[in-house]
Amino acid sequence: MRLEGTPCWADAMFTDVEGAKRFYGEVLGWTFGVSSSEYGDYTQCYADGRAVAAVVPPVPGQEGQSQWCLYFASRDATATAARIREAGGQVVMEPMRVGDFGTMCLARDPGGVVFGLWQGGAHEGFEAVAEPGAYCWAEVFTREPDKSDAFFPAVFGYRAKRMEDDGVDFRLFDLGEEPVLGRMAVTDDFPPEVPSYINVYFTVPDCDAAVARATELGGTLRFGPMSTPFGRYATLSDPQGADFSVIDTTRTEGEMPKITDVS
Template sequence: MAAQPEGTPIWADAMFSDLEGAKSFYSAVLGWTFGEATSEYGNYTQAYADGKAVAAVVPPMPGQEGSSQWCLYLASPDAAATAEKIKQNGGTVLMEPMQVGDFGSMCLARDPSGVAFGVWQPGTHEGFEKTGEPGSFAWAEVFTREPEKSDAFFPAVFPYGTQRMEDEHIDYRIFNLGADRPVLGRMKMSEEEFPQEARPCVQVFWAVPNCDEAVSAAQELNGRLVFGPMDSPFGRFAALVDPQGAGFAVIDMSTTSGAVPKMV
């Protein structure tokens, strides 16, 4: 697989206290199967869609127990250099760059508005083995209450261009790699739509063949519907929270409605 450009969403994982419960939930909602746990790396367990690696789940390390959250990793040719850029631009490095065997190097960070994310410098593990198909990564959005901080930070750390959605009702931007490759959205968390306890985060969208069926499967397993399902020019989508507190979204990209909004 060709190396992904710097700043490309390249991988996602989450810690779950009840690992078997998480595996059962995402198997039902996203159709995932799971590989063998890697005891050498804290029982890190990869998820697969049609035999292709799409994500991973792992038990929390001692002292990290609590509500689960998906972490999106952005590609870097040099994790140590990216960590320095994060610090120089007002971000916080939560976990300094570390080598993970021959798989690659990683660090964990937070932008100045409190949005946590990861950085992955690929080795033998090159990231998502497929995207944009059912069961795999489709899109991600930075949810922040301080958009001006995120808007300055991410293009300073990664080679992003930005565009603003021409819509008076929401404050939304796109981070692009090149002129025609959108890779990440940025949504302002309004007081009306996001309760005060909602934390800034990166919301990961997983592709599904049918949004409504995925929502029903999640609810049957004690997942909570937060928003939707809703039709859009990009697909029918919904936001959910799994039984262990990890937020995520599902989107059926084959079911679209309406005109694509203008970006300026």
């Protein structure tokens, strides 16, 4: 079982699910399972035969901006939901059993960042991470960093570290000795209509090739490609408006930044 607070799954709602499948199939190399009508046509995505995400049509009446949702592992979703409320967050959807697969919950931090909880059953979450086509990393992009900095450690027991960089306000949240989540303060450089959200990174073997394919298929390049000590990455919006990043972790450049414990 994954440690409480570990990112363990990602999914997104798309009005045009078939269009999303074509796009991500081409950009990330995904294949797709049979949609489950019993669970709202939820369709799992696979990288090299292993489950890495899911796509689903919106519930009628709830159509809106497509957005990736990151889920955090929970041993007891009801207890975690209580901590979310205690820390000033909002439970958007109460813990709900999904057959024998597990229990899900949707929540929002005090700054408006939406995320999910997943209490695994038969389905524990990602079957692969940090491999081509699979989830690799995520960052909370927030206009109210102080709220997120207090909230996520209170709910999941993270230890916070600050990245020493004059250009950005960036923190890392660790579980034990492992960093599991980043937090980036949204500045005035971001358009005012961009909400606080969690940006999900998927691994690719070639960042530039993935960007080229994504833009050919109607995606929009938002940032990059840029080489960093962590890999070469870029941020994109898919044709239906969902933001995500791609990263080639084998292509690194520069020295690792200094990181200071602030817990």
